[in-house]
Amino acid sequence: MSSVIIENITKTYEKGIVKALDNVSFEVKSGELFGLIGADGAGKTTLFRILTTLLIPDSGKATVAGFDVIKDLKQIRQIVGYMPGKFSLYQDLSIEENLNFFATVFGTTVEENFELIRDIYVQIEPFKKRLAGKLSGGMKQKLALCCALIHEPKVLFLDEPTTGVDPVSRKEFWEMLGRLKERGITIIVSTPYMDEAKLCDRIALIQNSKILDVDTLEGILTKNKQNLFAVSSDNMYQLLKDLRAYTDAVSCFAFGQHHHLQVKTPTSSDEKLRAYLAHRNHTNVSIETINPDIEDTFIKLMQDA
Amino acid sequence: MLNEEIVIKTNKLTKTFGDFTAVNAISFEVKSGEIFGFLGANGAGKTTAMRILCGLLSPTSGEAMVAGYDVYKENELIKKHIGYMSQKFSLYENLTVRENIEFFGGIYGLSRKELKEKGNDLIGRLGMEKEANKLVGSLPLGWKQKISFSTAILHQPKIVFLDEPTGGVDPITRRQFWDMIYEATDAGITIFVTTHYMDEAEYCNRVSIMVDGSISALDTPHQLKEQFETDSMEGVFLKLARQAKRGE
């Protein structure tokens, strides 16, 4: 059964000049953990706002748990949880007061659904008397998530919940999403962290207001092969410039300890590249043939689009 | 462009809010031309420390010199000699790109003539001629961050402080942003940057990791990985952050 159905949704701003969503269609199954992966301004937030009834599309149709996003506004607002990308809390209320407020609005109590938020809430609980306006960036994200969850929604929309969240908390956060999924909650989450894509059941790649693909991560990786080297040397900044100037290069980007070089010809031999880098006086050169991961793939798709 | 000149020096720098110690006696030095990564878990105290170093918040105790000026007595001078890109707010959404550049350049003390010249030059370099007269609010986040960074270094400060400049920015733009950071260091600007992307920690000359208000480790990425017996900065971070007591 599908929990969210999106059919040919189009949305424009500024009297049609700016296209935010261009004929977007896909379905999210009930109980699925679904990722929305796309660059800044790709249209993710607009889609979230339409699905949570905060914005009306120009054309197209969408339903959430069988309710129509245009006609059944009241029902939808009761059953969805929404964590907007931009900060949504009352700055002049404390952590505790914000949470109580959201619980009351939905006719429930914090105690009743405490199990749902426990893992994240315990991290900010020692500061529960502190005003939201005085929390660090990541602490605010954690509070906003608790507020979106406190009424046990059937469908949860999370717009970049882990932006600004540190690596340890990000891990814990995704473990928590896994447990929410086990309780049968359908989750649609957008993220700028490509490594989080592998934690989703399926993902949609969205670019310039259009859906590029919807599939499992493996499916997307299989469809998008590329010839890729991971290269490092003693002078990484110079290396980046030299690799970009290499004749066989398609593109080159920094990936932490290595640069990923995409080349036109197969990567069966690295002799030519080795000679080129030696000629450019690089020392301690390491070259490895690698398979593209989701970040490589997304960069490639962004460039091709 | 590393040299031995020290541009930031703190000694037991501390900030308390009521009975809560947000920054707990941190001591460290940053050399001119360095890319210094200032890492730590949420709530560790990074933004608070950074705001003190930028002359925006006064410390409770301890010492700090930034660009040769004292954070207690000379915070107005500090503001003139540094650039700052804040975590939350970087540009006015309802001003155009050009207006923002002129506004922030003006704050840093550039003359009207300099603003025009540098503003045009900057818009050209960013390839934003078409967007120059658009409202900033209508632009993608990554673009805003690039404009904001360029604006923060328009007056050629000695040091620029960047508080999570790439948070939420897409993979390509994030890397373009780092290209800009490298260019700035080529021009002799020292970079002080926070990030939660561990691949970006690799691009720093040295990295400090804050835990519960204190600096728990400070070294080159290479040395840190050896010290903590792991092959990635993520590994270093996970090991250190587990020691955190606050919030448990």
Ligand SMILES: Nc1ncnc2c1ncn2[C@@H]1O[C@H](COP(=O)(O)OP(=O)(O)OP(=O)(O)O)[C@@H](O)[C@H]1O
């Ligand atoms: N004005 C204030 N009053 C009370 N507490 C404050 C104030 N400003 C900051 N704090 C507290 O100080 C601690 C450190 O906050 P800070 O913003 O420096 O963290 P951070 O390391 O930048 O975290 P993040 O990675 O989430 O941005 C937090 O517990 C925060 O709530």
Ligand SMILES: [Mg+2]
């Ligand atoms: Mg911060």
